[in-house]
Amino acid sequence: MRLSNIALPLLLFVYAISAWAEDRTELHLFQYGRTNTDQQNTAFLDFRDLLTENLPRLSAELSQDITIPALSHLSLKPVIDENGELLRPETRIGSLEDKRRYWLQTGALSVLTGHIRQQEDVPYVYTTFYWGELSGPYPDEMITLKLPIVGESFDSTYDSHSVATLYALAQEIKQDCENVAATAYLLSEAHKRAKAVTGDLSELGAELENMIVTAIDQLRSDCGD
Amino acid sequence: MIRKPASHLVVAVILALYNSLSFAVQNPDQITVFFPAFQGPGKLGLNVSTVLSLQLAQTTRRHPWPHNPEHHDFGEGMIRWSAEPLARSSVSEMMKIAQSNNLLAQIVVAGKTNRYGKDVVVELDIALPEYRRAPSSGCSGSGDIKCDQRQENFEVWQINLGDRAVEVDVPRRYFSISTIVLKPEVIQKFSTASGLTIKDARDGGHVIGETGDYLRFIEFNKHLPGAPTKIRSNGVEGYVSLPELSNEVSEFADMVGGILQVFRGDWDEAVRSFNRVLDNSKTRVPLKVDALLYRGMAKFRNGENGYPDIANAAELAPYDTTVTRYLVMASIVAGKSKDAIADILQQQSYLFVDGDKWLNQIHAWLEDR
Numbered sequence: 325m326r327l328s329n330i331a332l333p334l335l336l337f338v339y340a341i342s343a344w345a346e347d348r349t350e351l352h353l354f355q356y357g358r359t360n361t362d363q364q365n366t367a368f369l370d371f372r373d374l375l376t377e378n379l380p381r382l383s384a385e386l387s388q389d390i391t392i393p394a395l396s397h398l399s400l401k402p403v404i405d406e407n408g409e410l411l412r413p414e415t416r417i418g419s420l421e422d423k424r425r426y427w428l429q430t431g432a433l434s435v436l437t438g439h440i441r442q443q444e445d446v447p448y449v450y451t452t453f454y455w456g457e458l459s460g461p462y463p464d465e466m467i468t469l470k471l472p473i474v475g476e477s478f479d480s481t482y483d484s485h486s487v488a489t490l491y492a493l494a495q496e497i498k499q500d501c502e503n504v505a506a507t508a509y510l511l512s513e514a515h516k517r518a519k520a521v522t523g524d525l526s527e528l529g530a531e532l533e534n535m536i537v538t539a540i541d542q543l544r545s546d547c548g549d
Numbered sequence: 550m551i552r553k554p555a556s557h558l559v560v561a562v563i564l565a566l567y568n569s570l571s572f573a574v575q576n577p578d579q580i581t582v583f584f585p586a587f588q589g590p591g592k593l594g595l596n597v598s599t600v601l602s603l604q605l606a607q608t609t610r611r612h613p614w615p616h617n618p619e620h621h622d623f624g625e626g627m628i629r630w631s632a633e634p635l636a637r638s639s640v641s642e643m644m645k646i647a648q649s650n651n652l653l654a655q656i657v658v659a660g661k662t663n664r665y666g667k668d669v670v671v672e673l674d675i676a677l678p679e680y681r682r683a684p685s686s687g688c689s690g691s692g693d694i695k696c697d698q699r700q701e702n703f704e705v706w707q708i709n710l711g712d713r714a715v716e717v718d719v720p721r722r723y724f725s726i727s728t729i730v731l732k733p734e735v736i737q738k739f740s741t742a743s744g745l746t747i748k749d750a751r752d753g754g755h756v757i758g759e760t761g762d763y764l765r766f767i768e769f770n771k772h773l774p775g776a777p778t779k780i781r782s783n784g785v786e787g788y789v790s791l792p793e794l795s796n797e798v799s800e801f802a803d804m805v806g807g808i809l810q811v812f813r814g815d816w817d818e819a820v821r822s823f824n825r826v827l828d829n830s831k832t833r834v835p836l837k838v839d840a841l842l843y844r845g846m847a848k849f850r851n852g853e854n855g856y857p858d859i860a861n862a863a864e865l866a867p868y869d870t871t872v873t874r875y876l877v878m879a880s881i882v883a884g885k886s887k888d889a890i891a892d893i894l895q896q897q898s899y900l901f902v903d904g905d906k907w908l909n910q911i912h913a914w915l916e917d918r
Contacts, residue, residue, distance in 0.1 A: 370665050377663075381674070381725070384640040388723045389871070390902075447666065475668025475730035479833060505870075505902040512868035512900070513835075519865065520833040540868055544899060 347394035348433040348458070348496050350401040351379070351489065352426075354417070355410035356449070357439035364440040367447035367473045371481070375400045375436075378482050379489070386513055392506045394497055398489065401432075413437045424465075427456035434458075434492050440473075447473045449481070453488040458495040461542045462535050469528065480524040483517040487532045490514035491539060501547035511540050578699040580812045582805070583647050583654035585631040587671065589662030594634060596739035597662060597671055597731070599760055600791050601801060602630045603778050605658070607771040608806025608822060632762040635659055640723045643676040653697040654678070655704075655812055658805060662731070669736050671794075673726040673801055677704075677719055677808070703814040706846045706875075708882060710914050715907065717874045719808075720839040726801045727831050735794050747787040751777045758785035800829045804836060811843055816851035820844055838866045842875045849882050856883040870900045877911060887915050 353372065359365040383398040403411045417423040417435065427435055438451040454466040467488055471481045494510040497503045515536045522529025584602045587594035606628050629652065635642055647654040657676040662669055680697035688696035707716035744759035751770065761783035768779035775790035807822030823844035826832050832840065845858030859872075859879040866872045873893065880890050894911065901908045 367666060373663070374665065380639070385721075385723050385725065388640070388721065473666040475665050475670045475728070478665050478668075478670050478728045478730075483833075504899050508868055508900050509870065512866065512870070515868055516835045516838060516866050520835060523833065547899070 346431065347397070348431055349394050349397040349493070350399055350432050351375070351434050351436055352430065352432040353400055353402050353410070353436045354413040356437070356451075357412075359440055364442065364447055367449065368440050371440075371449045371473060372400075372402075374478070374481060375485060378486075382486050382489070386510070390506060390509050392497065392503075392510070394493060395510075398433075398493070423454055424456060427454065433496060434489070443472075449473055451485070453485070453492075455488075455492040455495070458492045460491070460495040460498075461538045462491070467531075467535075471525070471528075477524065480521045480528075484521050484525075484528060484532060487514045487518045487521070487536065490517075491535060494539065498543070504543065504547045507543055508540065511536055511543065515540070578701055579627060580656070580809060581652065581654040582628045582656040582658065582809060583631070583652055584628055584658045585646075586634045587660035587662060588634045591740045592743060593662050593669070593736065593740045594660070595632060596742060596745065597735075597794065598658075598660060599630070599745055599764070600794060601658070601660075601673075602628055602764075603766065603780075603789070603791055604776075604802040605805055605809075606766050607769045607776060607778070608802050609809060609818075628766075629654065630764050634661075640674070640676055643674070643723075644678045647676065647678045648680075648695050648697075653680075653695075655680070655697065655699075656805065656809060669731045671729040671731060673729070675724055675726065675805060675808075677722045679718075679722060701814070704808075704812050706850070706878060708878060710881070713910065713914065715878070715910050715914070717871070717878055717907070719811075720842045720871050720875075724836065724839065726804060726836065727799065727833050729795045729799045729801070730797075731794055732796060735792060738792075744782070745789045747780070747782065747785050747789055749787050751779070751788050754788075757787050758783060760789060797831050798829060800826045800832045800836065803829070804832075804840065807840070807843060811847060814850075816847045819847040820851065823847070834865060838862045838869070838872065841865070842872065845875065845879060849879070854883065855879060868900065870897075873897045873900055874907060891915050 353375070356368050356371075359368045379398050379400050383395050386392075387395055403416070405411050417426045417437070423435060426432070433455070435454040435456075436451055437454070438449060441448050441450060449469075449471055451469045452466050453469060456465055459465045469484050469488065471477050471484065473481075490510045491514055494507045494514070497510070498507045515533065518529055518532035518536050520529075521532055582605065584598065584605070587598040589595075589597070635646065643657045643659050646652065647657045655677065657678070658673065659676070660671055660673045662671050679694055680699065680702070681694040682702050683696050683698050683700055688698055704719050705716050707714050742759070744761055746756055747758040747760060748754045749757045751773070759782075760780065763782055765781040766778060767781060767786070770777050775792075777788040777790050779786070779788050803822045803825040807819050807826060810816070810819035810822060823840045826840040827837060827844070841858045841862035845855030845862070848855035848858065856879045859875050862872050863869075863876045877890055877893055880893065890911070894908070894915075898908075
């Protein structure tokens with residue numbers, strides 16, 4: 325038997341084991357749909373920049389208070405083709421089953437897909453935030469966030485995506501109640517941001533708040549006080 | 550009292566004096582705010598940061614005026630503005646520059662302007678680097694935490710429990726302010742202007758120059774239209790008017806101004822600043838929680854009852870460890886029973902990591918009864 329016939333599967337096995345052992349910390353971003361016009365594409369790029377620049381900001385802000393290794397690795401990973409262009413989701417995750425498989429195999433914290441929709445003169449971003457087996461007590465394996473791309477909604481866009489990210493990260497580090505204080509910390513920070521969203525977008529904010537409160541109740545129930 | 554500016558840094562100085570009979574504040578230290586120009590295209594970041602630094606400067610006071618019978622003394626406050634933006638706006642960069650030996654700033658304001666949709670927004674980050682208190686012999690010796698020569702750390706809330714003392718730190722050492730959506734006319738004007746227009750009279754007059762890399766603040770008139778501010782820049786002394794940057798009033802100047810007053814022990818002025826932060830509909834919940842904690846603490850230290858503010862913060866953020874610490878401190882100062890305090894800790898114990906030093910101190914105190 326040639327050495328390469330053994331080495332390659334072994335290498336893949338080692339990679340899979342090491343990837344599995346690490347915390348999920350990357351948000352995998354696919355190309356959003358309905359970005360054919362300049363205006364819609366520009367809106368998507370602005371949104372993408374917001375996520376790219378503000379995830380490290382979120383991580384830095386929260387890392388001042390507590391040491392959570394996974395928090396410091398939080399990042400947005402564009403899923404790109406060989407030309408450096410964002411992949412359209414249908415090429416890799418055309419079905420929900422594909423998306424589940426992708427999430428399991430890649431070690432992503434969440435998978436972001438969506439589209440831009442113009443309503444009157446305002447572009448809206450619709451993001452499907454897929455967190456796979458990290459759904460916790462939330463009744464679905466994904467949540468959809470809809471926000472206008474205007475300056476007044478910048479903070480709520482940042483906050484709502486932060487809430488979804490922190491929720492998923494909290495589920496990731498919960499690990500059989502070994503990190504209760506750290507999990508509660510992430511959920512508490514998510515809770516304050518969800519309340520802030522409620523002030524601007526009451527329906528979305530209420531849904532996020534409810535999601536976080538339910539997760540904290542479950543944490544206390546599962547892990548005791 | 551103005552220090553010689555270092556290289557491209559400049560600024561203005563605000564002195565303040567104050568004190569109250571029972572809660573006298575004698576601040577022997579200087580508090581420094583470092584305010585580098587914001588990142589952004591063209592001159593936009595530079596000009597926006599100039600306006601906001603002037604707004605911040607206006608929130609401070611040299612002396613309680615016109616009445617200051619008790620000769621209150623808050624020590625010296627300084628805003629060090631720089632025409633050079635930070636190379637990177639990461640928190641580690643902000644802390645590193647703030648703690649450099651020729652600066653030793655207690656507050657850093659960093660920002661950038663970004664296009665978002667059809668708008669341009671200003672993102673603002675605030676960092677409060679941690680310093681250890683200087684012993685009477687000065688800052689000799691080494692430690693994990695840098696020393697900034699201050700003898701008083703008013704921002705740390707300490708209470709005595711008979712034979713021991715417990716303390717809590719500021720609510721957060723790095724946080725964001727709500728983004729400011731710039732008015733279109735501000736974007737248009739500030740993108741190309743090399744500086745703010747300087748005029749020779751407070752109520753108008755002739756243009757005599759523009760602000761440049763060096764700025765020194767001389768006089769504030771925040772209650773007049775346009776809040777004309779007397780400055781010296783590029784060898785020209787005159788007045789600049791501060792335009793409304795946005796259609797809504799930002800909580801920036803009041804929040805950072807309030808924190809600056811806390812660092813200086815100016816409790817009255819801090820409470821007034823946080824009042825405005827909490828009255829501002831723009832203020833988002835995380836910052837509102839901080840403002841309530843600061844205001845409650847400032848009231849206690851001014852001899853008033855700060856418990857309601859801290860209890861309100863606990864309602865807004867019921868799962869927050871820092872809020873829990875403040876609530877326990879407030880409960881102790883407000884004279885709540887040890888049973889009531891023990892109940893809070895029992896309900897919130899899951900928020901604390903094992904071996905939390907502060908929690909152990911409180912538990913030890915509760916057991917001594």
